[in-house]
Amino acid sequence: MADKEPQQPKELPIVLVHRLPSYKIPLDPSFRDQLRSQFHMLDPHESPEPYDSFLARHAPFIRVLMTIGYSPISAEFLERLPVLELIVATSAGLNHIDLPCWSRGIVVTNASLAFAEDVADCAVGLLIDVLRRISAADRFVRGRLWPVKENYPLGFKLGDKRVGIVGLGSIGSEVAKRLLAFGCTIAYTSRNKKQSVSFPFYANVRDLAANSDVLVLCCALTKETYHMINKDVMVALGKDGVIINVGRGSLINEKELVQCLVGGEMGGAGLDVYENEPNVPKELFGLDNVVLSPHCAVMTPESFEALDQLIVVNLKAFFSNKPLVSVVSNE
Amino acid sequence: MADKEPQQPKELPIVLVHRLPSYKIPLDPSFRDQLRSQFHMLDPHESPEPYDSFLARHAPFIRVLMTIGYSPISAEFLERLPVLELIVATSAGLNHIDLPCWSRGIVVTNASLAFAEDVADCAVGLLIDVLRRISAADRFVRGRLWPVKENYPLGFKLGDKRVGIVGLGSIGSEVAKRLLAFGCTIAYTSRNKKQSVSFPFYANVRDLAANSDVLVLCCALTKETYHMINKDVMVALGKDGVIINVGRGSLINEKELVQCLVGGEMGGAGLDVYENEPNVPKELFGLDNVVLSPHCAVMTPESFEALDQLIVVNLKAFFSNKPLVSVVSNE
Numbered sequence: 001m002a003d004k005e006p007q008q009p010k011e012l013p014i015v016l017v018h019r020l021p022s023y024k025i026p027l028d029p030s031f032r033d034q035l036r037s038q039f040h041m042l043d044p045h046e047s048p049e050p051y052d053s054f055l056a057r058h059a060p061f062i063r064v065l066m067t068i069g070y071s072p073i074s075a076e077f078l079e080r081l082p083v084l085e086l087i088v089a090t091s092a093g094l095n096h097i098d099l100p101c102w103s104r105g106i107v108v109t110n111a112s113l114a115f116a117e118d119v120a121d122c123a124v125g126l127l128i129d130v131l132r133r134i135s136a137a138d139r140f141v142r143g144r145l146w147p148v149k150e151n152y153p154l155g156f157k158l159g160d161k162r163v164g165i166v167g168l169g170s171i172g173s174e175v176a177k178r179l180l181a182f183g184c185t186i187a188y189t190s191r192n193k194k195q196s197v198s199f200p201f202y203a204n205v206r207d208l209a210a211n212s213d214v215l216v217l218c219c220a221l222t223k224e225t226y227h228m229i230n231k232d233v234m235v236a237l238g239k240d241g242v243i244i245n246v247g248r249g250s251l252i253n254e255k256e257l258v259q260c261l262v263g264g265e266m267g268g269a270g271l272d273v274y275e276n277e278p279n280v281p282k283e284l285f286g287l288d289n290v291v292l293s294p295h296c297a298v299m300t301p302e303s304f305e306a307l308d309q310l311i312v313v314n315l316k317a318f319f320s321n322k323p324l325v326s327v328v329s330n331e
Numbered sequence: 332m333a334d335k336e337p338q339q340p341k342e343l344p345i346v347l348v349h350r351l352p353s354y355k356i357p358l359d360p361s362f363r364d365q366l367r368s369q370f371h372m373l374d375p376h377e378s379p380e381p382y383d384s385f386l387a388r389h390a391p392f393i394r395v396l397m398t399i400g401y402s403p404i405s406a407e408f409l410e411r412l413p414v415l416e417l418i419v420a421t422s423a424g425l426n427h428i429d430l431p432c433w434s435r436g437i438v439v440t441n442a443s444l445a446f447a448e449d450v451a452d453c454a455v456g457l458l459i460d461v462l463r464r465i466s467a468a469d470r471f472v473r474g475r476l477w478p479v480k481e482n483y484p485l486g487f488k489l490g491d492k493r494v495g496i497v498g499l500g501s502i503g504s505e506v507a508k509r510l511l512a513f514g515c516t517i518a519y520t521s522r523n524k525k526q527s528v529s530f531p532f533y534a535n536v537r538d539l540a541a542n543s544d545v546l547v548l549c550c551a552l553t554k555e556t557y558h559m560i561n562k563d564v565m566v567a568l569g570k571d572g573v574i575i576n577v578g579r580g581s582l583i584n585e586k587e588l589v590q591c592l593v594g595g596e597m598g599g600a601g602l603d604v605y606e607n608e609p610n611v612p613k614e615l616f617g618l619d620n621v622v623l624s625p626h627c628a629v630m631t632p633e634s635f636e637a638l639d640q641l642i643v644v645n646l647k648a649f650f651s652n653k654p655l656v657s658v659v660s661n662e
Contacts, residue, residue: 122465124513125463126465128453128456128459132452132456137624138460138466138622138623141625142623152625152627156631156632157633158448159633160633182455183448278478285473292469294468294472294483296463296468300463301488302491
């Protein structure tokens, strides 16, 4: 892949920084310095030159693009980068990237490895919170209701719950590992049955739901998974069923989810992601069996530090012709 | 111990039910029927006879007492039961019982075995909630702040946290098992070093705190553990330190805890129990690094079912002269 090794400071390998103009670069200053000491970071929004001419002038030399957050990458944009070989994404989900780029042989790395543990912690936290009503309990205490009402409603035990994991990648596997320690049983669905795990596999999410008390959504949002959790799946999950979503909002038909929750056709939900962020359906605000967090499952300093390291490892690997560590498969 | 076997329905073994008059019996009706089919359940508060004369009349035959919830058992009360051999407690903590009764040879069973998993789940839920700010995130979303403020503050990763467990009994052991799956490291203090576990042991809680990021309190409240978590321990735990309390409120000097939290001398706290329940220090209500639940760590139907079974198993074991299953050691 790499046709020359990085040698001199003045010949640092070029990396195009792709971001929405409105995005402040969420990179730690010391990490930015670290990147700049090893790579020639081209950021069109930092140049006085008009964006289009800046891009056209550098495009023939841009083999690597680092995309910040959820800055969209369209097919049209990719056509302007004829020699692009690698996209380094700083997110776990890639639904902002035109993935048919794979057909051109462009390789994509993502941040799932850096984020998996924190996202899994958040998923488990949301699940305990919904089943044991912790956020609602906190609201009860702060609302000074304890001395008045005395008895707080019973929650539900985590142990023995049948948890169906939708997408058993790096995040889903971390969720499974944690929930086993609580005595949950695990099953999963994913694009393909995984030979390396012994959990029961269901070929479709409806069958998984029919055999689960809880669904945890950790899969990528693609054309195939858009609205995969619809009313049919929720009904199959049942009246006490709980859905945890740490994937993407549009994995769920949010309108049907709200109907099922408001109508008591589901047991509860723990949601970190929504269809129209930062807007959250206000019908959910009155429900005690719902826990709502603002797309913050990856939000720890440790996650971002791991991400920084992952980015550098992948960039260095690419330019020294070594294996990348977090390539997203297009299967 | 038992000098006769239960034989005839009319000769059912006698069990005194001890409860505060204000306590509604929190037993499931079908469980009460089950108990009454196997034991002669004597409840002074169900008799028209005055309490004292009822108790005096039956006392010579009362070898077993079942105490409901936190109904206090004083030394004076125990003196009125000269042939008492067994107290079956329906709680995990026994601080409402005059434990010098042990010196008379009275055996006490508690509910820790039935409650351990649910209490541990709650402890872990509170810890994730504090570190990852889940209840505060839920408040942020419901308060419609997400579209206004955009960025929610970073939380803290669970993995690699050094967790010190105070009291490694059935509850503490379940907490440890769960937190290992999150990548935490475990150490503990308890009355004695346990030969059966390999976690590092600290002889006192201050040393444990000095070597921990998180303390989880799961020990009994006794004269020795009253206010064991004082300002000195909190300072040793450090500015980012977190305390989770699923034991009893008075394990902590609550006044000093409030001072440390309000003054930023601690990282946060997840509290299910308080010194003066149902009153919770109102200084905590404005803090986002604190999660407050209303003494509900055992509150699941599954816990109560397990408790019912544990009570029956212990009562049947006693009257058939077999080993009890949840005897509390007085060491």
